[in-house]
Amino acid sequence: MAVKHTKKLFVKALNKKFGKDFDLASQKVEYKRLGPEQNARKREFMEYAKKLEGKRGMTGYNPYVHAGGIPLGQRQLVPYKLSSTEYVVEGDDLHFVNNPAMQQFWDDIRRTIVVGLDMAHEVLQKRLGKEVTPETINNYLEILNHAMPGAAVVQEHMVETHPGLVDDCNVRVFSGDDALADEIDDQYKIDINKMFPAEQAEVLKAAIGKTTWQAIHVPTIVVRTCDGGTTSRWSAMQLCMTFIDAYNMCAGEAAVADLAYAAKHAAVLQMSDMLPARRARGPNNPGGISFGFMADMVQTSRVKPQDPAYVSLNVVAAGSMFYDQIWLGSYMSGGVGFTQYATAAYTNDVLDDFCYYGVDYANDKYGGFAKAPAAIDVAKDCATEVTLYGIEQYEAFPTLLEDHFGGSQRAAVLAAASGITSAIATGHSQIGLAAWYLSMLLHKEAWGRLGFFGYDLQDQCGPTNVFSYQSDEGNPLELRGANYPNYAMNVGHQGEYAGITSAAHAGRMDAFAVNPLIKVCFANPGLVFDWTNIRDCFGKGGAREFRAAGERSLVMPAV
Amino acid sequence: MAYTPQFYPGSTSVGINRRKHMSGNVEKLRDIPEADVVAIMGHRAPGADYSSTHPPLKEMGEPDCPIRQAVEPTPGAAAGDRVRYSQWTDSMYFAPSIPYFRSYWGAINCKGCDPGTLSGRQIIEARERDIEKYTKTQYDSEMTDVALCSMRGCTVHGHSLRLEENGMQFDMLARTELGNDGNVLGVKDQVGIPLDKKVNLGKPMSEAEAKKRTTIFRFDGVPMSGTVGARKPDEAVEMTHHMWELRTKWGYRPE
Numbered sequence: 016m017a018v019k020h021t022k023k024l025f026v027k028a029l030n031k032k033f034g035k036d037f038d039l040a041s042q043k044v045e046y047k048r049l050g051p052e053q054n055a056r057k058r059e060f061m062e063y064a065k066k067l068e069g070k071r072g073m074t075g076y077n078p079y080v081h082a083g084g085i086p087l088g089q090r091q092l093v094p095y096k097l098s099s100t101e102y103v104v105e106g107d108d109l110h111f112v113n114n115p116a117m118q119q120f121w122d123d124i125r126r127t128i129v130v131g132l133d134m135a136h137e138v139l140q141k142r143l144g145k146e147v148t149p150e151t152i153n154n155y156l157e158i159l160n161h162a163m164p165g166a167a168v169v170q171e172h173m174v175e176t177h178p179g180l181v182d183d184c185n186v187r188v189f190s191g192d193d194a195l196a197d198e199i200d201d202q203y204k205i206d207i208n209k210m211f212p213a214e215q216a217e218v219l220k221a222a223i224g225k226t227t228w229q230a231i232h233v234p235t236i237v238v239r240t241c242d243g244g245t246t247s248r249w250s251a252m253q254l255c256m257t258f259i260d261a262y263n264m265c266a267g268e269a270a271v272a273d274l275a276y277a278a279k280h281a282a283v284l285q286m287s288d289m290l291p292a293r294r295a296r297g298p299n300n301p302g303g304i305s306f307g308f309m310a311d312m313v314q315t316s317r318v319k320p321q322d323p324a325y326v327s328l329n330v331v332a333a334g335s336m337f338y339d340q341i342w343l344g345s346y347m348s349g350g351v352g353f354t355q356y357a358t359a360a361y362t363n364d365v366l367d368d369f370c371y372y373g374v375d376y377a378n379d380k381y382g383g384f385a386k387a388p389a390a391i392d393v394a395k396d397c398a399t400e401v402t403l404y405g406i407e408q409y410e411a412f413p414t415l416l417e418d419h420f421g422g423s424q425r426a427a428v429l430a431a432a433s434g435i436t437s438a439i440a441t442g443h444s445q446i447g448l449a450a451w452y453l454s455m456l457l458h459k460e461a462w463g464r465l466g467f468f469g470y471d472l473q474d475q476c477g478p479t480n481v482f483s484y485q486s487d488e489g490n491p492l493e494l495r496g497a498n499y500p501n502y503a504m505n506v507g508h509q510g511e512y513a514g515i516t517s518a519a520h521a522g523r524m525d526a527f528a529v530n531p532l533i534k535v536c537f538a539n540p541g542l543v544f545d546w547t548n549i550r551d552c553f554g555k556g557g558a559r560e561f562r563a564a565g566e567r568s569l570v571m572p573a574v
Numbered sequence: 575m576a577y578t579p580q581f582y583p584g585s586t587s588v589g590i591n592r593r594k595h596m597s598g599n600v601e602k603l604r605d606i607p608e609a610d611v612v613a614i615m616g617h618r619a620p621g622a623d624y625s626s627t628h629p630p631l632k633e634m635g636e637p638d639c640p641i642r643q644a645v646e647p648t649p650g651a652a653a654g655d656r657v658r659y660s661q662w663t664d665s666m667y668f669a670p671s672i673p674y675f676r677s678y679w680g681a682i683n684c685k686g687c688d689p690g691t692l693s694g695r696q697i698i699e700a701r702e703r704d705i706e707k708y709t710k711t712q713y714d715s716e717m718t719d720v721a722l723c724s725m726r727g728c729t730v731h732g733h734s735l736r737l738e739e740n741g742m743q744f745d746m747l748a749r750t751e752l753g754n755d756g757n758v759l760g761v762k763d764q765v766g767i768p769l770d771k772k773v774n775l776g777k778p779m780s781e782a783e784a785k786k787r788t789t790i791f792r793f794d795g796v797p798m799s800g801t802v803g804a805r806k807p808d809e810a811v812e813m814t815h816h817m818w819e820l821r822t823k824w825g826y827r828p829e
Contacts, residue, residue, distance in 0.1 A: 042667055044736040046744060082729050082747060083766055089746040090735060391822060395815060403799050410793045416666065417735045422693020425734075453818045460814045461791045461798045463592075463672030464693040464733075471691065478818050479825030 022372060028096040028363035029414050031103055039414045050088040051078045056105040057092070093418070095362040098328065102554025109362075109553070110354045111340050115563035116556025119544045120333065121341050122235045122565060124286050124312065125243035125299050128250050129532050131282030132188065132227040135258060138273045145262050149198030152188075155261035156203040159186050162253040164234055168260040181234035183564035185541040189230065191223030205230060210538040211317045215526035222531040228284075229254075230536040235543070235565030244297020247285065251278035284532055286312075290498055294347070301342040306509070307493030307529030309334050310517035312537045314546040316526075323384055323521030324370045327435045329549040330517035332361035334510025335427075336553065338497050343506050356506045359424030361550050365415065366428045368408070373401040373436025385442030385522040391449050393441055398433035398450035402457045405429040423466035423507045426474070430454040431511035438515045439522035444492040445481055447515035452478040469505040477501065492516050493529040583809035588796045591789045595675040598683035600715040610773040611710045614725055616763030617658045617702060624702050627654030648686040650701025660709040661697040661764065662723055663730045665743040668784040668795060669722035671712075675789045679717065684708045694733040695726065713775075716787050720758040721778030724750050727764035741778060750775070 029039050051057035057078065064076035078086040096103045111117040132152075139145040162168045164184035165176030189205040190196045196204060207216045207223075231250045238245060255275050259266050277283075287303030294302055315329040335357040344353025360366050374384075377397055381387035409416040409425060419425055433454035438447025455474035459465040465474065480501060483489045488500050493516050495502065497509050520528040527534035537546050543564045545552040555561040581596040582589055594600055609620035618624065627634065631654040636642060664672050671679070673696035677689035680698045687700040687708060698708060709725075712718055721742050726732075732744040740752045747766040753759050753774075760773035779787065791798035791808070800806035 042736055043739050043741070045739050085747055085766075090731075090744060391819065395819070399799070399811070399815070400805075403805070404802055406798075407793045407802055413736045419734070421731075421734065425693070449822055452822070453815075456814050456818050457798075457811065459674065460810050462666065463674040463789055464691070467692045468690060476821075478821035481822055482826035484826070 024364040024368040097554035104557030108557030114556040116561040129284035191220040218526035243299030305496035309513040310528035311533040326521040327518035331514030334513035338509035355420040369432030377440035389443035394450035398453040427507035434515040438518035442523040444519035650704035655701040720775040
């Protein structure tokens with residue numbers, strides 16, 4: 016049985032924001048209208064803008080042009096506590112432009128490609144009669160970790176990339192075959208037995224079987240200059256050159272084409288699907304990343320599997336930052352407002368409190384994680400209780416209510432807590448999804464308001480697609496993603512759906528949600544972002560403690 | 575047998591008030607002069623002509639259309655008025671109306687209007703002379719408390735914020751203020767442009783009056799389902815469960 020959690024986790028965050036002795040329950044307050052000067056970050060922005068004035072020769076940042084001369088800060092500008100961490104940062108620090116950890120999160124995804132080794136080995140062995148042994152594989156990996164960052168092999172008179180600019184690039188292999196894995200040099204492998212708890216490791220190895228895969232992370236600076244579509248091309252070029260070098264091949268022989276085909280197409284796992292033309296980006300771009308893949312990328316499940324709510328909350332944080340702030344907020348719409356939509360789901364311990372309340376409720380009633388029947392009656396029970404609990408907290412703590420920018424955040428938080436609770440209780444993501452939609456309807460009925468217009472579209476008609484057979488909308492939640500028909504435009508949902516997906520599997524103590532290769536690939540200790548603790552890493556970014564990869568300062572004059 | 579709409583379930587004051595708003599059977603509490611409502615809306619100067627099509631629709635002629643023949647136009651549509659809006663922000667601290675119920679009121683009772691519902695604001699768009707009439711009805715009726723509700727075209731932030739110490743809803747642009755005589759004064763129009771003269775909107779409701787007239791369920795007023803540990807579902811919860819379950823199950827049907 017899970018440990019019960021202290022209720023009203025958000026009170027600590029509110030005390031940090033408003034002061035220890037502040038009356039959090041008062042419905043009235045004196046608005047001091049102190050303007051932007053009350054906030055350290057806004058003061059920094061204004062001072063820096065002043066410095067830039069002479070340099071730029073034109074006007075720039077000036078909060079006094081806002082709303083006819085009435086600047087931000089007519090209410091108190093409060094900071095944000097990253098949930099379950101000690102980090103307290105300003106809201107501005109959570110915009111992805113100001114937060115290098117958030118940027119690295121996305122860079123780590125788009126610079127990643129998983130490429131099978133077995134097909135290439137078959138070409139070498141069966142077509143060319145080459146011997147492939149653990150020694151040749153280790154030699155190949157040494158060459159590959161020289162070449163993948165952009166260094167030369169085989170050819171003379173080549174230009175190369177500065178190792179200091181591309182030091183985040185690395186390739187490690189993994190396999191479900193312990194005998195083979197044992198033969199690989201430790202520095203070149205992701206050791207499933209070391210990185211995962213024993214039960215998860217066994218499941219992952221069984222799922223991967225006697226196949227071997229390369230977790231390839233090309234240099235961050237490459238995908239920041241190009242895009243995610245570059246990753247498979249960049250990696251395939253270096254893979255082919257490395258095979259030629261490691262196995263003493265002829266650079267022009269036809270078998271190279273087979274290796275290239277395997278590296279670019281036949282043995283490749285992209286992080287995301289392609290998008291339709293109207294939202295076109297290359298492969299390995301955000302819109303095509305499924306909720307199941309997002310759940311598998313996040314690694315909290317291997318470091319804290321005993322706490323499925325915590326696992327799911329980290330996936331929510333990952334997904335809301337990524338889908339809301341970066342994909343919908345920037346790629347799809349462009350703007351600054353989306354940060355406010357996303358932060359509610361991973362700051363101030365609000366969603367944490369509602370989730371733990373729900374998980375405790377469900378555990379008491381159904382006897383533990385994934386013990387409840389996968390039936391909509393369970394969704395009805397859990398979603399109703401969790402939504403009503405959350406509503407009551409917002410009402411009892413006016414400071415909590417105004418902590419969110421508006422109704423969309425309340426809706427996302429209440430529905431996510433309902434969905435996560437129900438998914439953990441049943442071990443079924445579709446039941447979690449059903450609970451999400453009931454929460455939305457109850458919320459709207461209680462307060463006569465929900466989110467912005469989009470919530471009318473997505474959430475009031477949403478129950479009909481939970482179990483739909485329609486081909487374009489009937490996927491299990493694991494296989495739905497940012498481009499699912501009804502989800503493609505609405506902020507405040509996709510990260511939470513990823514969290515619900517994760518919750519179902521975390522409740523069942525599964526080793527992975529949908530793809531074991533993704534789960535193992537993101538266990539690579541060579542990644543720059545900390546995929547085990549999403550919120551802590553975002554906090555580090557906000558507190559200016561995180562060093563991202565792909566920086567150019569080595570080759571630029573000092574500021 | 576003639577059909578009598580039921581509008582909304584429940585025997586609590588919230589259920590009853592919701593039925594009143596939806597049916598349009600709302601009590602008139604004040605009479606704000608038409609010119610003052612027009613000034614706060616900010617679309618035209620009080621007394622100025624409407625900006626309508628030129629030449630007038632009657633002279634222009636319109637395409638042959640069975641819908642035009644079947645439906646009698648509103649005065650604003652007949653005159654070819656431009657489409658304008660009024661948008662309300664209603665506090666969560668017992669404002670009488672709340673976004674969905676303003677929208678239901680509009681959709682059910684106001685011809686030729688286009689309501690839009692969000693969490694912190696609610697807009698109705700219509701032909702100009704029609705929206706002026708609809709806005710005055712809302713301002714004058716029990717749907718509105720002048721301290722807890724205000725018209726905000728932009729910068730609407732405030733519905734979920736704590737109230738000012740004097741009981742007014744927070745407004746970054748301070749479009750209304752509480753006068754020394756206890757009356758609420760409109761000092762800026764919907765989008766925050768100062769008015770030539772302050773508009774007297776009358777006295778705010780007392781807290782007890784607002785609680786009596788509100789359409790919001792709250793744990794410290796009429797809760798929708800009791801409180802934690804003491805659940806007592808209102809009929810609104812049963813209705814919502816029913817709708818959700820049917821929508822979910824019918825979405826599953828493959829035909």
